[in-house]
Amino acid sequence: MFRLNRFQKVIVWAFLLLLAFVNLYPIGIMILSSFKSTREIFLKPFNLPAVWRWQNYVSAWQRADFATYFKNSILVTAVSIASILLVSSMAAYVIARFDFKFKRSIYLYMLAGLALPTRLAIIPIFLIMRNLHLLDKLSGLVIVYTAGGIAFSVFLLVNFFKKLPHDIEDSAQIDGAGPFRIYWQIDLPLLKPALVTVAMFNFIDVWNDFFFPLILLSSKVKKTIPLGLQAFFGEYTIEWDILFAALNISVLPVLILFLILSKQFIAGMTEGALK
């Protein structure tokens, strides 16, 4: 984009690498510390571990009951994202493809959700969940996440639906296919990249959420990873070796997914601001 001489290039790269270092250093320390003993973390914080203590991970995994937290987080995230994708893409399809009374008002009404932080509605959400006997249930969380993800997902998907070519649809309509079949069999497969983007955006939000589990869940066996981590940090304040191991365990799934799908992740999370 810019024409730089060699000296300028060196300066540019020096700054870029400096920021990369600032980003990676704390992460690197987190990883290295998780293999040390607490004593080693305290006394030799900058060194490589003298012995790589994998047992830190075993103790963290067992003591924090991570297996349960993982199961809960995976379940909640998977079902929430599937629901968000289904209901949002159906709604987006209707809004993008059909004309009907009040369509504009309905769309604007849903767009308003883009700017309403769901958290601000937490008291009534809590009360509704209590009335529905969905407090301390994972399904309650799924409902909140699905409802909260709709505005942004519909907004993104409407734009994608509008860009799809109409002609295949028209010929399908002549063949007698109903709206749902056209949506399901023709449009959705074409929308796969957009659905991945929407899924990624919601994944980070749901997987990392701490606030709603904190308010809506209470029993230990229902906790998701961020909430479980919080309980763990409250309990083992001085055993830094397993604290670091626990942090790593909680980060690992996202890290792997991010490295595989970084392009989709970045698209998913920046798209909203750019649109």
Added chain:
Amino acid sequence: MRKYSFLWMLFPALLLYTVFIAYPFFSSLGLSFFDWPGIGPKKFIGLANYKNILSGFMASEFYRALWHNIVFFIWSLILSVVPGLFFAFLLAADIKGTKWLKIIFFFPNTLAIVVVGFLWGLLLNPQWGLVNQLFRVLGLGFLAKPWLGDTKTALPTIIFVTAWRGLGFYILVYLAAIIGVDREMTEAARIDGATELQIAGRIILPHLYPIIATTAMLKFIWTFNIFDIVYAMEGTQGGPAGSTDVLGTLFYRIAFGGLGSSQVGMGLGATVVTLIFLVVFPVSIFYVFIVERRVERGE
């Protein structure tokens, strides 16, 4: 009626959104006129909750938290936009081979805020934390402080940690906007003898104002909802001595308890939320307006 047979496909989204998002917003407003501990009968008390918060026994706590949110917004805006633009321009300057840098810059965004909070909490520990040990090794021992334990440095430290997590998002959003600027315009300027710095500052930068404004609005909305980072690093009290207490933690204590709460109540909590909403609302409306206008133009 067959003509509208597609409409049912709109209903699940509309229903969920209405019941669990739109209705709660109005319901929250309604609750703010009541005195209600969460169970039993509600007692209508008019504007008493507002009075208690704005000029009564909750006022000092409320204004302190509000002020912290404002400080948080201003500083984290500066710490996002300035380095965000700076590094976006650097990436754009020599774009080849930066794929890995983009991934590295963006990575902290994928971490849960509580994870970031706990990690930095350990790194900033006054005795054993790496940050202070690093200062001592570098001969900057006077900088080795209890960063999170001092009322003067606690809030700036949390703002810094938040900026550390979020910077990559701003860099990549601005980078995409820079790349989107019409090449012909920059080429024409170059032929006219403009230096690279002039092209960046006078030609590209003005094209970024809309996206900078959008990110500033998003930042505003997000900042008035911060909770996790303060909770993870300083607890529900926003310690030390309330120096990091924000509206989010104040609200949490009032509505959902927590030791040392001066008052617990759903009505009072709903009032705090409504006040937060009143602060955020004008910006929110403006944001939706802009988004909607872009949609109308058909991008």
